[in-house]
Amino acid sequence: MGASLRPVRRALLSVSDKTGIVEFASALAGRGVELLSTGGTAARLRDAGLTVRDVSELTEFPEMMAGRVKTLHPRVHGGLLGRRGVDEDVMDAHGILPIDLLVVNLYPFAETVARPDCSFEDAVENIDIGGPAMVRAAAKNHDGVAVVTDPVDYDRVLAGLAEQDGTDWRLRLDLAIKAFEHTASYDGAIASYLGSLDAELKPTPHPRTLNLQFHKLQDMRYGENPHQSAAFYRDAKSDEPSVATARQLQGKALSYNNVADTDAALECVKCFEAPACVIVKHANPCGVAVAEDLLTAYDRAFACDPTSAFGGIIAFNRTLDGATAAAIVERQFVEVIIAPDATDDAVSAIAARKNVRLLVCGRWPAERAASVDYKRVTGGLLVQDADLARVPDGDLKVVTRRAPTAQELQDLRFVWEVARYVKSNAIVYGRDSRTVGIGAGQMSRVWSARIAREKAEDAGLPVAGAVMASDAFFPFRDGIDQAAEAGIVAVIQPGGSIRDDEVIAAANEHGMAMVFTGMRHFRH
Ligand SMILES: NC(=O)c1ncn([C@@H]2O[C@H](COP(=O)(O)O)[C@@H](O)[C@H]2O)c1NC=O
Numbered sequence: 001m002g003a004s005l006r007p008v009r010r011a012l013l014s015v016s017d018k019t020g021i022v023e024f025a026s027a028l029a030g031r032g033v034e035l036l037s038t039g040g041t042a043a044r045l046r047d048a049g050l051t052v053r054d055v056s057e058l059t060e061f062p063e064m065m066a067g068r069v070k071t072l073h074p075r076v077h078g079g080l081l082g083r084r085g086v087d088e089d090v091m092d093a094h095g096i097l098p099i100d101l102l103v104v105n106l107y108p109f110a111e112t113v114a115r116p117d118c119s120f121e122d123a124v125e126n127i128d129i130g131g132p133a134m135v136r137a138a139a140k141n142h143d144g145v146a147v148v149t150d151p152v153d154y155d156r157v158l159a160g161l162a163e164q165d166g167t168d169w170r171l172r173l174d175l176a177i178k179a180f181e182h183t184a185s186y187d188g189a190i191a192s193y194l195g196s197l198d199a200e201l202k203p204t205p206h207p208r209t210l211n212l213q214f215h216k217l218q219d220m221r222y223g224e225n226p227h228q229s230a231a232f233y234r235d236a237k238s239d240e241p242s243v244a245t246a247r248q249l250q251g252k253a254l255s256y257n258n259v260a261d262t263d264a265a266l267e268c269v270k271c272f273e274a275p276a277c278v279i280v281k282h283a284n285p286c287g288v289a290v291a292e293d294l295l296t297a298y299d300r301a302f303a304c305d306p307t308s309a310f311g312g313i314i315a316f317n318r319t320l321d322g323a324t325a326a327a328i329v330e331r332q333f334v335e336v337i338i339a340p341d342a343t344d345d346a347v348s349a350i351a352a353r354k355n356v357r358l359l360v361c362g363r364w365p366a367e368r369a370a371s372v373d374y375k376r377v378t379g380g381l382l383v384q385d386a387d388l389a390r391v392p393d394g395d396l397k398v399v400t401r402r403a404p405t406a407q408e409l410q411d412l413r414f415v416w417e418v419a420r421y422v423k424s425n426a427i428v429y430g431r432d433s434r435t436v437g438i439g440a441g442q443m444s445r446v447w448s449a450r451i452a453r454e455k456a457e458d459a460g461l462p463v464a465g466a467v468m469a470s471d472a473f474f475p476f477r478d479g480i481d482q483a484a485e486a487g488i489v490a491v492i493q494p495g496g497s498i499r500d501d502e503v504i505a506a507a508n509e510h511g512m513a514m515v516f517t518g519m520r521h522f523r524h
Pocket residue numbers: 014015016017037038039040041042067068069070071072104105106107127128129130131132
């Protein structure tokens with residue numbers, strides 16, 4: 001561990017994002033700090049009336065090659081890398097002045113390549129070289145130098161200077177870690193962009209090396225099981241309302257399984273526009289309902305499978321109200337409740353159960369942004385687009401003699417959305433915008449159908465008149481025969497089996513309506 005406190009006599013400022021730089025530099029100057037700076041930054045500071053020394057005066061070299069070479073010089077890098085208490089003689093011999101504070105943010109590479117009209121030449125010109133070189137130098141020499149790469153840290157540094165007239169070792173180390181995280185992410189973005197270009201230099205979705213950055217949100221007591229160590233990280237690039245961005249208003253710390261199940265519940269409830277409730281147990285919905293209000297939606301989702309709902313995770317797509325919150329805590333043991341927001345009454349109602357985790361995540365946009373799913377396998381990673389695609393109404397194909405009624409079609413749409421979030425093989429029975437039986441995760445489709453039926457019977461919910469969704473095609477007619485026997489009147493499924501004719505004939509025999517989506521929703 002190095003010296004704890006270092007005075008700041010000289011600072012080098014070279015920033016692309018000039019937010020707050022004038023105020024920060026003024027405060028430094030007010031403390032007698034000498035300011036060194038590069039072209040555009042120096043001009044901005046001088047415009048604000050500050051006295052600034054140009055880096056080109058220090059290096060005795062002009063900035064050249066359209067800014068490609070400005071700070072790449074021993075007088076700069078020696079001033080950043082020189083070991084305090086060790087290298088003073090060398091520094092003196094070569095006219096190198098110590099630089100105690102480096103303030104740099106880099107050319108906006110990620111923002112540049114995100115522009116649809118970005119040319120290859122624009123992208124390359126926005127690869128910052130001198131900035132990362134200085135940032136890495138200062139971060140390595142954090143024993144003597146503080147490095148600031150993010151304007152949000154200006155106040156932290158100023159507070160340290162005001163309190164201690166210097167920078168503290170802990171602060172310098174923290175800033176150095178942040179600096180290396182920043183350069184890692186920066187180089188990752190460059191490698192990802194260049195590594196994704198096709199022969200015509202057009203970006204493709206999957207780069208040859210995957211560079212991701214996730215920030216730790218919390219260490220967990222354990223993972224899926226108590227003997228597994230675990231932590232929860234947030235995708236540095238995603239700000240979509242999610243379990244990772246949600247704010248916890250009360251309750252115990254989230255466990256590994258809580259996070260996974262909360263994600264499953266929230267992602268499912270995001271599919272619905274009307275007030276909706278999804279109850280998840282072990283990654284599968286065990287009750288889903290859409291209604292005029294949240295309380296009714298919750299009542300109906302709970303009624304689908306009260307046994308499984310015990311200890312479940314509940315997600316809503318509207319602000320949680322007091323009546324709904326009170327009904328939940330009076331009726332059942334619940335691990336997590338998540339909603340876009342919660343009223344004060346709801347918060348008070350949940351407060352009666354101290355351990356219940358209450359999360360608010362904000363409202364999400366009606367149009368889901370495209371995102372990517374990752375699945376770890378031993379020695380590798382599978383990457384795919386998230387399954388967010390929706391079949392337009394016009395693409396639904398009625399394949400039976402009988403077309404679904406308007407009510408049946410509405411219910412088919414509902415169970416189809418739910419099936420997307422049920423592990424394969426998925427069979428969902430539903431009626432009047434609520435699930436009545438869910439068969440999940442079976443190795444054969446016919447068994448999922450059997451379970452959906454048994455679940456409905458167990459919950460005392462009539463199957464007669466209900467509809468059925470299957471996440472993939474029926475390979476044989478047995479699933480249809482069984483559903484008909486239970487009282488199912490309409491079916492939605494992708495179609496595409498070599499025995500579709502046999503399956504359609506079975507539906508016709510039973511007087512069922514059947515709709516093909518042409519889209520499958522496997523979920524493993
Ligand atoms: N080439 C260099 O020696 C160099 N030194 C610093 N920069 C970058 O130049 C930018 C600031 O430039 P200006 O002060 O001219 O606006 C910063 O983003 C900084 O990271 C450089 N630019 C690119 O590599």
